[in-house]
Amino acid sequence: xxxxxxxxxxxxxxxxxxxxxxxxxxxxxxxxxxxxxxxxxxxxxxxxxxxxxxxxxxxxxxxxxxxxxxxxxxxxxxxxxxxxxxxxxxxxxxxxxxxxxxxxxxxxxxxxxxxxxxxxxxxxxxxxxxxxxxxxxxxxxxxxxxxxxxxxxxxxxxxxxxxxxxxxxxxxxxxxxxxxxxxxxxxxxxxxxxxxxxxxxxxxxxxxxxxxxxxxxxxxxxxxxxxxxxxxxxxxxxxxxxxxxxxxxxxxxxxxxxxxxxxxxxxxxxxxxxxxxxxxxxxxxxxxxxxxxxxxxxxxxxxxxxxxxxxxxxxxxxxxxxxxxxxxxxxxxxxxxxxxxxxxxxxxxxxxxxxxxxxx
Amino acid sequence: xxxxxxxxxxxxxxxxxxxxxxxxxxxxxxxxxxxxxxxxxxxxxxxxxxxxxxxxxxxxxxxxxxxxxxxxxxxxxxxxxxxxxxxxxxxxxxxxxxxxxxxxxxxxxxxxxxxxxxxxxxxxxxxxxxxxxxxxxxxxxxxxxxxxxxxxxxxxxxxxxxxxxxxxxxxxxxxxxxxxxxxxxxxxxxxxx
Numbered sequence: 001x002x003x004x005x006x007x008x009x010x011x012x013x014x015x016x017x018x019x020x021x022x023x024x025x026x027x028x029x030x031x032x033x034x035x036x037x038x039x040x041x042x043x044x045x046x047x048x049x050x051x052x053x054x055x056x057x058x059x060x061x062x063x064x065x066x067x068x069x070x071x072x073x074x075x076x077x078x079x080x081x082x083x084x085x086x087x088x089x090x091x092x093x094x095x096x097x098x099x100x101x102x103x104x105x106x107x108x109x110x111x112x113x114x115x116x117x118x119x120x121x122x123x124x125x126x127x128x129x130x131x132x133x134x135x136x137x138x139x140x141x142x143x144x145x146x147x148x149x150x151x152x153x154x155x156x157x158x159x160x161x162x163x164x165x166x167x168x169x170x171x172x173x174x175x176x177x178x179x180x181x182x183x184x185x186x187x188x189x190x191x192x193x194x195x196x197x198x199x200x201x202x203x204x205x206x207x208x209x210x211x212x213x214x215x216x217x218x219x220x221x222x223x224x225x226x227x228x229x230x231x232x233x234x235x236x237x238x239x240x241x242x243x244x245x246x247x248x249x250x251x252x253x254x255x256x257x258x259x260x261x262x263x264x265x266x267x268x269x270x271x272x273x274x275x276x277x278x279x280x281x282x283x284x285x286x287x288x289x290x291x292x293x294x295x296x297x298x299x300x301x302x303x304x305x306x307x308x309x310x311x312x313x314x315x316x317x318x319x320x321x322x323x324x325x326x327x328x329x330x331x332x333x334x335x336x337x338x339x340x341x342x343x344x345x346x347x348x349x350x351x352x353x354x355x356x357x358x359x360x
Numbered sequence: 361x362x363x364x365x366x367x368x369x370x371x372x373x374x375x376x377x378x379x380x381x382x383x384x385x386x387x388x389x390x391x392x393x394x395x396x397x398x399x400x401x402x403x404x405x406x407x408x409x410x411x412x413x414x415x416x417x418x419x420x421x422x423x424x425x426x427x428x429x430x431x432x433x434x435x436x437x438x439x440x441x442x443x444x445x446x447x448x449x450x451x452x453x454x455x456x457x458x459x460x461x462x463x464x465x466x467x468x469x470x471x472x473x474x475x476x477x478x479x480x481x482x483x484x485x486x487x488x489x490x491x492x493x494x495x496x497x498x499x500x501x502x503x504x505x506x507x508x509x510x511x512x513x514x515x516x517x518x519x520x521x522x523x524x525x526x527x528x529x530x531x532x533x534x535x536x537x538x539x540x541x542x543x544x545x546x547x548x549x550x551x552x553x
Contacts, residue, residue: 038401039394043408207384322394323387334383 014095014114021094024313025252026056032252032317039321063245071238073143082138083239083246089131090253096120097260098182100270100302103295112270112302113182120181121173124261125166128216132158134250135218135225139235150234153328154225157215160335161222165212167343168205171350172265175201175359181261185269189276197268201359204346206266208339213258215335218251220320224328259312260305267308270301423486423501426479428524431469436524437498438477439470444490444499452483453490470496477523481507481516 030045030052037044045052070076097120100112117123132155139151175198176184188197199206215222226234233239236247263269275297282293326334353359379385409416418424429437440457458475460468467473484507490499510516 035398038398041397041401041406043401043406043410046410318391318394318398319387322390 009110010115013112017094017097017099017114018091021091021253021256022249024256024309025249026060028252028255028313028317029059029248030055031313032320035314035317036321039318060245063242066241068243069238069240071143074238075141075143078137078141079238080243082134082141082235083243083250084134085137086131086134086250087246087253089127089134090250090257093124093127093257094253094260096123096181097257097264098185098269099260099305101294101298103298104291112298116180116182118178118180118183121169121179121184124181124257125162125169128254128257129158129162131250131254134247135235138239138247139225142235142238144238146231146233146237147235150225150227150231150237153227153231154218154235157218157222157224157331157335160332161212161215161339164208164335164339164343165216167340167347168202168208168212169265171202171205171343171346172198174347174350174354181264181269185264185271188268189271197266197271199266202266202346202350204342204349206262208343208346209262209266211334211339213262214316214319215331217254217258217316219255219316221323221326222331223325224331227325229325255313255316256309259309259316262312263305263308270298270305272301272304275301418504420503422503423488423491425481425502425505425507426484426490426518426523427500427502428474428477428520429498429500430525430527433466434527435465435467435469436473437469437496438474439472439496439498440474440477441472441495443493443495447489447493448484449487449489450483450485452480452485454478474520477520479518479523481518482513 033055034044034052036042045055048054048058070079095114096117098111098113098116103110103112135154136151139147139149139154142148172184173179176187178184178187184198187195189195214220218225224234225231226236228234231237236244239247278300279290279293279297282288282296283290288296350359431437438455440455442455442457445451445453445455455477456475457472460471460473486501488501491501507516507518
């Protein structure tokens, strides 16, 4: 029934997703400051524009006009490549996220998703693990011991937590039986049946995934790669101007993508409670056409997904301004001796429950 | 060692319980605390003063920018005795004394007056010792004015042009309180006589 969208439509969606990711990342910088300020009983930026809403613009102008600095002995090509890679990989992973169900006009079906592939989950994880190259290359090319230490930390941390993250994911895949993010979303709510979001079936897996998402995006309490107290600025010590800005930006895009992936995998994606009841009520009581009712549901689902994503982004920031940083050995111990065994236990538990017919 | 006060507590490093080792309970406790602060900041009146628009009220005994007072009939009170400059611990005050000429009786109260009187606001510590030292009640630190920020250092050296009270009584104030129109009127009449 669902036609493959045309190439033109796909490129429009990709462009929009690209723009929206950048916009959200821009306003994350503002939100982070305001949330940090509120959590600490302060006011936050309120000078640039109404409520300080033009603050990201002012920041961008500041970063663009700063000096482009190249440290002596730095490998220039790699030094430039680092932030570019970080940004590219951060932006690429949002292409496969289903932001909404299909919208239909007559015979034209438009899918609110960049690329619908049956390996969506693998795509996201492949790209996310490539993301560490941006940090590693940037840290290495800086020719600075603090940058190098930060890069090494980033590498080992990401590798350690990717394992637990992947294993938490396997439990989800055992339930869904597919790697397609769209399929996973659709399975979490089927018309006429009582279906739960995956968080109900996978509470332990979600917690593991959440903790690993913090480590993968290098956010507090796992922001050891840029640990200011020990490493000056970590892997971006030597960066200035917009190259620095790209690193910071990539972090927020990563937070956005991580929030989107968690919403899709565990919180029903673009589904929202009582959507089919609402559609049927519109059709039967209000006399709407089935197609336009479905389109309305799709649009509401799109907004719902963004609501979930914003809630997760808020949570990322809330945690950042609450918890202190882990020590490096604590970080490694948590990853290898707690999260990975827990993830394996979760797989076994899920398998048992599936075999017992308790969850499907 | 024996405790003399009996208040010493013996502390031991206990091994962490499972809940403590799992981090999560402590994390949720911390999150709830910061969330309380979030709502407090978002709903209640914040303590932050948004400076240029809002200003904290000055204390009535605040010592701010200097003023060289005039007497009731508008003559400068300062007689350039230099006691303020001597009293000044920061050596912020300099002056040049001059003799009053015939016909200037309406301008200066005493026979000797300050031809120039300068206060360096970058040196001044606003201690008020000049005010205490002055035998003629000529120099005062205003309780409602501060030396505003400037771009150039020499703009902080205030001469008589910026220190002496304006001649017009309506623009004058006594200890920071603006004169009422009646008081100003009465003063103007006395000056006219």
